[in-house]
Amino acid sequence: EAGVAQSPRYKIIEKRQSVAFWCNPISGHATLYWYQQILGQGPKLLIQFQNNGVVDDSQLPKDRFSAERLKGVDSTLKIQPAKLEDSAVYLCASSLAPTIGGGQYFGPGTRLLVL
Amino acid sequence: DAKTTQPPSMDCAEGRAANLPCNHSTISGNEYVYWYRQIHSQGPQYIIHGLKNNETNEMASLIITEDRKSSTLILPHATLRDTAVYYCIVESGSRLTFGEGTQLTVNP
Numbered sequence: 001e002a003g004v005a006q007s008p009r010y011k012i013i014e015k016r017q018s019v020a021f022w023c024n025p026i027s028g029h030a031t032l033y034w035y036q037q038i039l040g041q042g043p044k045l046l047i048q049f050q051n052n053g054v055v056d057d058s059q060l061p062k063d064r065f066s067a068e069r070l071k072g073v074d075s076t077l078k079i080q081p082a083k084l085e086d087s088a089v090y091l092c093a094s095s096l097a098p099t100i101g102g103g104q105y106f107g108p109g110t111r112l113l114v115l
Numbered sequence: 116d117a118k119t120t121q122p123p124s125m126d127c128a129e130g131r132a133a134n135l136p137c138n139h140s141t142i143s144g145n146e147y148v149y150w151y152r153q154i155h156s157q158g159p160q161y162i163i164h165g166l167k168n169n170e171t172n173e174m175a176s177l178i179i180t181e182d183r184k185s186s187t188l189i190l191p192h193a194t195l196r197d198t199a200v201y202y203c204i205v206e207s208g209s210r211l212t213f214g215e216g217t218q219l220t221v222n223p
Contacts, residue, residue: 040215045212
């Protein structure tokens with residue numbers, strides 16, 4: 001079975017620019033997650049979708065970050081405008097359902113560098 | 116969510132068992148213990164989870180103490196490809212709160 005796909009794999013932008021990341025979850029997975037992983041730290045959940053509805057966005061910096069999952073499949077995460085501290089790896093994960101923790105499948109991530 | 120404590124790093128010889136400890140002294144009755152690992156430049160990978168009983172799958176074994184305040188992940192025959200950061204997570208819902216994990220280095 002195909003895994004979680006993310007693009008681009010790498011992105012370099014200047015501060016105050018905008019950037020968008022794309023995620024295609026595993027087929028049939030209703031739950032989709034976006035995580036931010038700063039160098040040397042564990043991933044931090046930004047937002048969780050169940051189909052196309054938001055379940056948890058309590059840790060999403062909503063003044064600059066936005067995410068959508070319009071048809072309950074693919075998702076995009078946008079940062080506008082980017083700050084230096086947004087430099088991180090952005091990981092997308094999916095699971096069949098918002099079941100108890102196990103069974104989240106992660107993509108390879110998008111590595112963002114903000115100059 | 117309960118906080119977990121893991122050693123920052125461990126070494127293991129190839130072919131030997133790797134035993135990774137995790138303390139979660141404030142765990143509550145409905146919280147599960149999960150283990151994920153992250154190989155360099157990849158996304159995290161689910162390994163195993165448990166509530167009270169010991170669990171085993173094709174990747175590893177999870178030993179949870181009777182009082183549930185600590186657990187140990189066992190990789191029975193570590194290989195070089197098991198070199199990774201291992202995260203112990205305690206959760207009652209679907210959110211995963213990652214700490215800094217243990218960097219396991221398997222040496223030839």
